[in-house]
Amino acid sequence: MRWVTFDCFGTLVDWRHGIRTSAELVAPGQGARLLETYNRHEADVQAESPGMRYRLVLAEALRRACAEEKVELGADDASVLATTLPYWPVFPEVGAELSALRGAGWRLALLTNCDRDLIAETRRRLPVPFDAVVTSEDAGAYKPAEAHFELFRSSYEPEVWVHAAQSYFHDMLPARRLDLPRVWINRQGEHPADETVVQQVLPDLRGLLRAVEAA
Numbered sequence: 001m002r003w004v005t006f007d008c009f010g011t012l013v014d015w016r017h018g019i020r021t022s023a024e025l026v027a028p029g030q031g032a033r034l035l036e037t038y039n040r041h042e043a044d045v046q047a048e049s050p051g052m053r054y055r056l057v058l059a060e061a062l063r064r065a066c067a068e069e070k071v072e073l074g075a076d077d078a079s080v081l082a083t084t085l086p087y088w089p090v091f092p093e094v095g096a097e098l099s100a101l102r103g104a105g106w107r108l109a110l111l112t113n114c115d116r117d118l119i120a121e122t123r124r125r126l127p128v129p130f131d132a133v134v135t136s137e138d139a140g141a142y143k144p145a146e147a148h149f150e151l152f153r154s155s156y157e158p159e160v161w162v163h164a165a166q167s168y169f170h171d172m173l174p175a176r177r178l179d180l181p182r183v184w185i186n187r188q189g190e191h192p193a194d195e196t197v198v199q200q201v202l203p204d205l206r207g208l209l210r211a212v213e214a215a
Helices: 015-026 031-048 054-069 077-087 094-103 116-123 147-156 168-177 208-214
Strands: 002-006 107-112 132-135 160-165 182-185 200-202
Touching (some): 002 147, 015 077, 054 077, 077 116, 094 107, 094 208, 107 116, 116 132, 160 168, 160 208, 200 208
Parallel strands (some): 002 107, 002 160, 182 200
């Protein structure tokens, strides 16, 4: 069977919009500033506590971001990201591009740094069904550890497998270590620290079917 695996947040769902607008709810006018600081702290929290539930990672990383930026956060406000996450918007081209993949016979899977309950809520918003999901709860780790990939491989035994994701750090690096064909969805126009990590690059999901079939 032919599979394309995806990261969800940042690749299919507008993670930056979700973090920024959710932070605005508890810290008006500070969303953009907190987004960039939050992004650094989340990876640290995940590395320090690979078994921590993702909703707790969200809360702790937001607390640290607010502390660094000297933004006052109410006692119950740190849960705002987990509360709003199921409503974060899907990128507009996702439905058509995933439908094209399915129409060409590819199976679709999510390898996500998320809890089972949160990704279940997000899947209701995704316009195309997925055939498999591997969460951080399932893997017992957070990417860029390789546990998601290893669990997917052992569970589904893909004959052909391409990984497509936005995060260079969380997804392209482990996919390179495992020598997987990969497509970097480079939504932020970033420059890779190591050009050999990146094979194919798209600015969004448009044209993904062609890229996957050429991988």
